[in-house]
Amino acid sequence: MSECHQLVSELKKQLKLHGVQYQDIARTLDLSEGSVKRLLAEGGNLSLERLGKICQLIGMDMAELFQLSATSHAGLQSLTHDQEKQLVEDKALLLVAVCVLNGYRFADILEQYHFSVPELIQKLAQLDRLKIIELQANNRIRLKISPSFSWLAGGPIQCFFQQQVQKAFFASHFNEDGEKLVMTTGLMSLPSNQRMQQRLQKLVSEFYATCREDENLSMNARHGTSMILAIRRWQFPLFDEFNPVQKS
Missing domain, CATH: 1.20.5 (Single alpha-helices involved in coiled-coils or other helix-helix interfaces)
Known part of the structure; x- marks a missing residue:
């Protein structure tokens, strides 16, 4: 799939997610519904100006859409059983994994949790080897998981949740x-x-x-x-x- 078609595919997904109909787009672009359908079907004829107007309907700027498109067509879908087991057996590693999955930056983790800089770098390096993140220069963290990433059904993480977290969550x-x-x-x-x-x-x-x-x-x-x-x-x-x- 070309990058252009990936972008349009992501745009359609976001339109559906936000309940935006073809008729809403037609009114915004001053086009007929048929023209809108053809425009989104062909993809390549969608100008940046029109793309920007459509993004406004879903409260998103074009940069966000480009980022979603890039990440939704790549990334890790799930871990193996052994990889999940590594996380469960190392509570510090599991905590850092949860942090980065929730968007924490390096400084955020240091501020909120009791890690030394070398300890945190070590844990992030482990997550890098697991392909969950890419540890970049100056300890920048780039997630490498797909938006559709999920833990294994019946796997170590899910079992850990059921045994350790579920009761506390519902208390x-x-x-x-x-x-x-x-x-x-x-x-x-x-x-x-x-x-x-x-x-x-x-x-x-x-x-x-x-x-x-x-x-x-x-x-x-x-x-x-x-x-x-x-x-x-x-x-x-x-x-x-x-x-x-x-x-x-």
Whole structure:
């Protein structure tokens, strides 16, 4: 895929994520919906002026779009089981990994956590060898993971979360500012369930996009924030005795 088509592909993804319709673009560019569809389909005929106007509709500047396009078509999708195991077995390394995944810079980590400069460089060098980051000159950190990066299902990180983090995370009434817990129930077909999963994944992408928007704020203005989304075909085991007997 050419860089131009990668850019348009990312633009379409962001338009869909922000709920912007072809008719909205048509009004902004003073074009027909058909012309907009052709413009986005062809890609190469999209001028920078028109691109800038479309970006304004989603509250994004062109530089952000170019960056998203560059990162979304490259990067690490996941770690191996052994790599995740290395993180879990070294709590300091795991902490530094979580920091860099959350956008911390070298100075930010030093300011917030008790590391010496040599210790932190050592941990970052380990993450570099794991291909999670590229440790650049002057201790600059460049993430090498894809926006669709995820931990292994049932892997060491997920198990660590379930054993060590989950209980502490839910030890709250979720009634303070910055807290929200919603549980909904209903009857849903498997295809509808899969569509909901796709929408949840878009919300995850929006979460990380929002984090990127705040990168230029000071650390005092940003706070560690976690979001948990879960959906599955599941029934409370307590009621298993009321389930119909499955015939063989």
